Amino acid sequence: MQITQDVTVQIDPTLSAALTDKNRLLQTTIDPTVTNAVWQFNGEEGRPGLNLYLSDQTGSRSSATIPPLVLRNEVELMLRLHKLNKAIRRVRDWRHTVAVLFATLRPWCIALPGNPCVQEGSGMVIEDMSGGYDVPELMVIRGNTAMVITPVGAWVLGADGRVDMLGPNYRAVLQYTRATDQWYHVPDAAPYRELPLTEPLFRELAEACLDD
Numbered sequence: 331m332q333i334t335q336d337v338t339v340q341i342d343p344t345l346s347a348a349l350t351d352k353n354r355l356l357q358t359t360i361d362p363t364v365t366n367a368v369w370q371f372n373g374e375e376g377r378p379g380l381n382l383y384l385s386d387q388t389g390s391r392s393s394a395t396i397p398p399l400v401l402r403n404e405v406e407l408m409l410r411l412h413k414l415n416k417a418i419r420r421v422r423d424w425r426h427t428v429a430v431l432f433a434t435l436r437p438w439c440i441a442l443p444g445n446p447c448v449q450e451g452s453g454m455v456i457e458d459m460s461g462g463y464d465v466p467e468l469m470v471i472r473g474n475t476a477m478v479i480t481p482v483g484a485w486v487l488g489a490d491g492r493v494d495m496l497g498p499n500y501r502a503v504l505q506y507t508r509a510t511d512q513w514y515h516v517p518d519a520a521p522y523r524e525l526p527l528t529e530p531l532f533r534e535l536a537e538a539c540l541d542d
Contacts, residue, residue, distance in 0.1 A: 331357055336370035339380070345371070348401050349380075355404065359411040360384065364418060383461075384418050390425055392418035393461030417460040424484035424491050425465065427506060431493065431513060432466055435479060438532050439470045442540075446472035459485050470536065477539040489514075497539025 333353050340346050349369050356367055363386050370381040372395060379395040394414045400407050432450075439448045449469045456462040468479040475498060482492040489505035493513075503516045504527060514524035515531060525531060 331360060331362070331364050331367055333357075333367045334369070336368060338371040338373065339369050342371070345398065348398075352401065352407065355408065356411065359408055360415050361386075361419060363387070363422075364415070382414065384414060386418065386422065388422055388425065389464060390418055390422040391461070391463040392421055420484055421460050421463050424481075425463070427491060428465060428481050428493065431504075431506075432468055432479070435468060435532065438529050439468060439479075439536070442470065442472070442533065442536055444472045446470045446540075453480055455481055455483055457483050457485050470540070472540050475540045475542045477536060495535055495539050498542050500538045500541065502535040502539060 333356055335346055335349060339349060360367065364384050365387055366383075366385045368383045370383065372379050372381050379397050380401075381393055381395055383391065383393045385391045392414055394410060394417075396407070396410055400410065436448060436450075439446065447470070449471070451467045451469055453465055453467045454462050455465050465481040467481075470477045470479070477495060477497045479493060479495050482494050484491045486492040486505070490508040491506040493504045493506075495502040495504065501518075503518070505514050505516055505524070506512070507514065513527040515527055515535060516522065516524055
């Protein structure tokens with residue numbers, strides 16, 4: 331793992347030396363699949379802190395703000411690093427789960443009536459547990475109407491991840507359950523019973539999203 335310091339840290343020799351002294355702790359605590367760790371001083375007025383950014387070869391990222399005082403308490407710092415390490419693992423697994431879902435949804439999108447144009451894009455999700463990270467998106471354009479299928483987050487209430495299908499006047503919520511490795515649609519009207527995602531159900535939801 332390559333550990334670097336932003337110029338905002340390097341200008342303070344005392345702080346830079348204190349962080350360099352923690353390199354070994356990072357190398358032994360952070361998952362070996364993490365390839366880069368970058369320290370940055372955020373300099374927020376009244377709330378100074380250190381931002382630590384992690385990234386790996388898959389493009390997964392996580393970040394956290396660590397108060398400088400924590401550097402003096404190795405146990406507390408280790409606990410925060412473990413939490414950050416757990417977050418990047420979750421992001422990595424979540425991005426893979428989304429990639430598998432999109433591999434299924436893309437041909438379903440292409441097969442929709444009206445010969446829609448299907449484009450792949452990217453967005454960013456910012457979550458309290460991990461900070462910001464990149465996610466793929468699918469855009470379906472049919473005539474003058476577009477639907478975007480976009481991940482919302484890995485940390486969501488009652489599920490192990492959420493992806494939304496967004497149209498001009500309709501939003502369809504898809505939730506992932508790790509225990510069953512299954513995606514479900516949660517209707518926005520009673521009865522609020524989870525429905526396993528199938529191609530016929532997806533077509534129904536897509537038509538609602540593409541209805542302008």
